[in-house]
Amino acid sequence: MDASLFIQYFISGLTYGSIYAAVAIGFNIIYNATGIINFAQGEFAMLGGMIASVLAPSMPLVLAIAIAVMATAAVGVAVERLVLRRIARFGVLKMIIATVGLSIVLREAALLLWGESVRTVPFFTGNEVSSVTMLGAHFSPQVFWIVLSIGLVTAGLTLFFKLTMTGKAMRACSANREGASLCGISPGAMVAVAFGMSAAIGALGGCVVAPLTQTHYALGSSLAIKGFTVAAFGGLGNSLAAVAAGMLLGMLESFSIVVVPEAYKDVVTIAVLLAVLVAKPTGLFGSRAAGALKAY
Amino acid sequence: MPTVRIARLFLAVALAAFLVPAAFAAPASGEPIKIGAIFAVTGGAANLGAPEERTARMVVEEMNKSGGIMGRPVQLIVKDSGGSSDKAISFAKQLIDEDEVAAIIGPTTSGETLAIKDICQKSGVVLVSCASAETITTPVAKYIFKVPPKDNYVTEWIYKTMNDMGIKKIGVLAANTGFGNGGKAQLEKYASQYGIAIAISEVYDANATDLTALLTKVNAAGVQAVVNWSIEPAQAIVAKNMRQLKMSQKLFQSHGFANIKYVEAAGEAAEGVIFPCSRLVVADFLPDSHPQKKLLQKYNADYKAMFKEDASTFGGHAIDALTILKAAIESAKSAEPDKIAAAIERISNLSGTAGVFSFSAQDHNGLGMDSVVMVTVKNGKFVPYTGK
Numbered sequence: 156m157d158a159s160l161f162i163q164y165f166i167s168g169l170t171y172g173s174i175y176a177a178v179a180i181g182f183n184i185i186y187n188a189t190g191i192i193n194f195a196q197g198e199f200a201m202l203g204g205m206i207a208s209v210l211a212p213s214m215p216l217v218l219a220i221a222i223a224v225m226a227t228a229a230v231g232v233a234v235e236r237l238v239l240r241r242i243a244r245f246g247v248l249k250m251i252i253a254t255v256g257l258s259i260v261l262r263e264a265a266l267l268l269w270g271e272s273v274r275t276v277p278f279f280t281g282n283e284v285s286s287v288t289m290l291g292a293h294f295s296p297q298v299f300w301i302v303l304s305i306g307l308v309t310a311g312l313t314l315f316f317k318l319t320m321t322g323k324a325m326r327a328c329s330a331n332r333e334g335a336s337l338c339g340i341s342p343g344a345m346v347a348v349a350f351g352m353s354a355a356i357g358a359l360g361g362c363v364v365a366p367l368t369q370t371h372y373a374l375g376s377s378l379a380i381k382g383f384t385v386a387a388f389g390g391l392g393n394s395l396a397a398v399a400a401g402m403l404l405g406m407l408e409s410f411s412i413v414v415v416p417e418a419y420k421d422v423v424t425i426a427v428l429l430a431v432l433v434a435k436p437t438g439l440f441g442s443r444a445a446g447a448l449k450a451y
Numbered sequence: 452m453p454t455v456r457i458a459r460l461f462l463a464v465a466l467a468a469f470l471v472p473a474a475f476a477a478p479a480s481g482e483p484i485k486i487g488a489i490f491a492v493t494g495g496a497a498n499l500g501a502p503e504e505r506t507a508r509m510v511v512e513e514m515n516k517s518g519g520i521m522g523r524p525v526q527l528i529v530k531d532s533g534g535s536s537d538k539a540i541s542f543a544k545q546l547i548d549e550d551e552v553a554a555i556i557g558p559t560t561s562g563e564t565l566a567i568k569d570i571c572q573k574s575g576v577v578l579v580s581c582a583s584a585e586t587i588t589t590p591v592a593k594y595i596f597k598v599p600p601k602d603n604y605v606t607e608w609i610y611k612t613m614n615d616m617g618i619k620k621i622g623v624l625a626a627n628t629g630f631g632n633g634g635k636a637q638l639e640k641y642a643s644q645y646g647i648a649i650a651i652s653e654v655y656d657a658n659a660t661d662l663t664a665l666l667t668k669v670n671a672a673g674v675q676a677v678v679n680w681s682i683e684p685a686q687a688i689v690a691k692n693m694r695q696l697k698m699s700q701k702l703f704q705s706h707g708f709a710n711i712k713y714v715e716a717a718g719e720a721a722e723g724v725i726f727p728c729s730r731l732v733v734a735d736f737l738p739d740s741h742p743q744k745k746l747l748q749k750y751n752a753d754y755k756a757m758f759k760e761d762a763s764t765f766g767g768h769a770i771d772a773l774t775i776l777k778a779a780i781e782s783a784k785s786a787e788p789d790k791i792a793a794a795i796e797r798i799s800n801l802s803g804t805a806g807v808f809s810f811s812a813q814d815h816n817g818l819g820m821d822s823v824v825m826v827t828v829k830n831g832k833f834v835p836y837t838g839k
Contacts, residue, residue: 160671163696167664174660271497272760273683273716283718284694294663295695367691368660369684369716373495377658409664417665418627418654 159291164409172405173305177360178382179397181353187329188349194254197379198261202227203358204370208274220362231354265372276365304363390441483526487546491559494534500559502766539563547574553786556772562629581768584633588815596815598771604823606637608727610645622674626657626681634680682707687717694720710763721828729805732833742802767804
C-alpha cells in the first residue's frame with residue numbers, strides 16, 4: 156500500500172470513528188447520570204438530521220441546525236420527564252427496555268411526519284462533488300466539519316465537567332447520588348440536563364454527518380448499535396474513551412477492507428470487541444466502578 | 452311547494468322500486484373481487500413499497516369509479532410487510548386462508564417474493580410480483596407472475612452500453628440484500644459474454660453510511676467503470692463518495708436508481724450516472740406514436756397531483772399488476788385463480804408502465820429486451836442516454 160492509499164483509508168476511518176463517537180458520547184452521558192443504556196440514542200441523531208434537512212431549504216443552515224439541536228434536546232428532556240422518570244421505581248433493566256420502545260415510537264413518529272424518503276442536509280462548504288486533496292488523498296470538506304465538531308464537543312464536555320458548577324454537580328451525582336443530594340444537588344434536575352445534553356450532542360452529530368451519509372427515519376437503530384458497541388469497547392461511562400474507541404473501531408473497519416471483503420467488516424470489528432471484552436470486561440479504558448450498574 | 456316535494460318523493464320511490472329488483476337479480480355483481488397486496492410500506496424498502504401501496508390504492512379507486520372489474524367492485528387488502536420475508540409469509544397465508552383473495556400483488560422485494568412463491572403456488576392463488584429477480588419466474592410456476600423486467604435485461608443493457616463505450620474492465624458493488632446479490636450474480640454471469648472483465652466485486656452492508664474505504668479499494672484495482680447494485684441510501688452515497696475521491700470512472704447504477712428523489716439526494720454527484728430502466732422516467736421524450744407514452748404521462752400526472760411527489764417505476768409495477776389482473780379476469784369472465792392464471796398467459800400486447808406485456812405458458816414476465824432503455828442524468832433530470 157502506498158502512502159496516499161494509506162491516508163485515504165485513514166481518513167475514511169476517521170470519518171467512521173467520528174460518527175460512532177458522536178453517538179457513543181451520548182450513551183455515556185446518560186449512563187453516568189442514570190445507569191441506563193438509552194437505546195433511543197440513535198433516534199436523537201436521526202431526529203437532528205431530519206429536522207435540519209426539513210428546515211434547511213427555508214433558512215440559513217446554521218439556524219436550521221441550531222433549531223434541530225434544541226428541538227431534539229427538548230425531546231430528550233421530555234422523554235426523561237414524561238416516561239423514564241415515571242417508571243424509575245421498576246428498576247434500571249425495565250427502563251432500558253422502555254428506551255427500546257421509545258426508539259420505536261420516535262422512529263415511527265418520524266415516518267409519519269416526514270415519510271420514508273431519504274433526506275439530505277446541505278454540505279457546510281461546497282457541495283456533494285467538492286473534494287479536498289491532502290497528501291495525495293481526496294475527501295469531502297465535510298470530513299473536516301465532522302472531525303472538528305467531535306473535537307469541539309469532546310473538549311467542551313471535558314471543560315464542562317471539570318470547570319462548571321452544573322458539570323461538577325453531574326459528576327457528583329454520578330459518583331454518589333445520595334451524597335450529592337445531601338449537598339443540595341438535585342439529582343432529578345441533573346438527570347434532565349444529562350438527557351438534554353445527550354440528545355443535543357446526538358442531534359448535532361446527526362446534522363454534521365447527514366450531508367455525507369444522508370438521513371432517513373430508520374437510520375437510528377443501526378447508529379445506536381454501533382454507538383453502543385463503541386461505548387462498551389471504550390468502557391461505559393467514559394466519553395474520552397468513547398472517542399478513542401470510536402476512532403479505533405473506525406480505523407479497524409476502514410483498514411479491514413484492504414484484506415477482507417467489505418461485507419465482513421462488522422465480523423472483524425465485533426470479533427475484536429469480543430476479544431477485548433473477554434480480556435477486559437470493563438472495556439479498553441473502563442473501570443469497574445464506572446461500569447457497575449447504577450441506580451436511577 | 453308541498454306538491455313538488457311529494458312529486459319528488461314519488462319519483463324517488465318509483466326509481467328505487469325500479470332499481471332494487473335489478474340489483475337483486477344478479478347478486479354476484481355486488482360481491483367485491485378481493486385482491487391482496489403485500490408491500491414493504493415501511494422498513495428498508497419503503498422507498499419502493501410506499502409508492503406501490505399509494506399507486507395501488509389510487510388505481511383501485513379509479514377502477515371502482517369506472518365500473519370495477521366485470522362490473523364488480525375491487526376490494527384491495529393491503530398488508531405492510533416492512534420488507535421482512537417472515538411477515539410476507541404470514542400475510543400471504545392470512546390473505547389466502549382468511550381473506551380468500553382471488554390474487555395477490557406484490558411483494559415489493561425479491562426476497563419476500565421468493566419466500567411466498569411456494570405458498571401461493573401450492574394454494575393455487577395467482578401472485579403477480581412487483582420484484583425483479585429472475586428466479587421468481589424461472590422456472591415457470593403456474594400461478595406465479597412478475598411485472599418488472601428480468602434482471603438480465605438490465606444487466607445486458609449495461610454491458611451493451613459498455614461495449615459501445617469501449618469499457619472492458621469494471622468493478623462491481625452490491626448491497627448485501629436479495630436485490631444486490633441478485634444483480635451481482637447476473638453481472639458476473641453475463642460479463643464474459645460481452646467481453647468484460649470484473650476486476651473487483653464486493654458486497655457491502657445495505658445500511659452503510661459511507662463507502663469511501665471500499666471505493667478506495669475499487670479505485671486501486673484500476674477499473675474503467677463502476678457498477679453499483681443497490682437502492683437508497685447507498686446508491687447516492689456511492690455517487691457522492693466517488694466524486695469526493697476524485698474518481699473519474701463512469702458510474703453505472705441498477706434500475707433501482709429510477710427515482711428522481713435519488714437524483715436530488717445525490718445532488719450534483721448524480722450527473723452523468725447511467726442506468727437501465729423502463730420508460731416511465733423518460734416518458735416525455737417518447738414519440739407520440741409510442742404505445743406507452745399516454746399511459747406513462749397520465750400516471751406521472753395523476754400520481755403527482757394526488758401525492759405531491761414524482762411517480763416512480765416501483766409504483767408503476769402496482770399499476771401493471773392490477774391492469775394485468777383486470778384484463779385477465781375480464782377475458783376469463785371469472786375470478787377463479789385457475790382461470791385467471793390461464794388468461795394471463797393469453798395476454799398479448801398489453802401496454803403497461805414497465806413495457807408492452809405479452810405473456811405465454813413459457814414466459815410469466817411478458818416483457819422483452821426492448822422494455823428497458825438506458826437513461827442518464829443531465830442537469831438534475833432524467834434524459835435518454837444516447838451515447839452523446
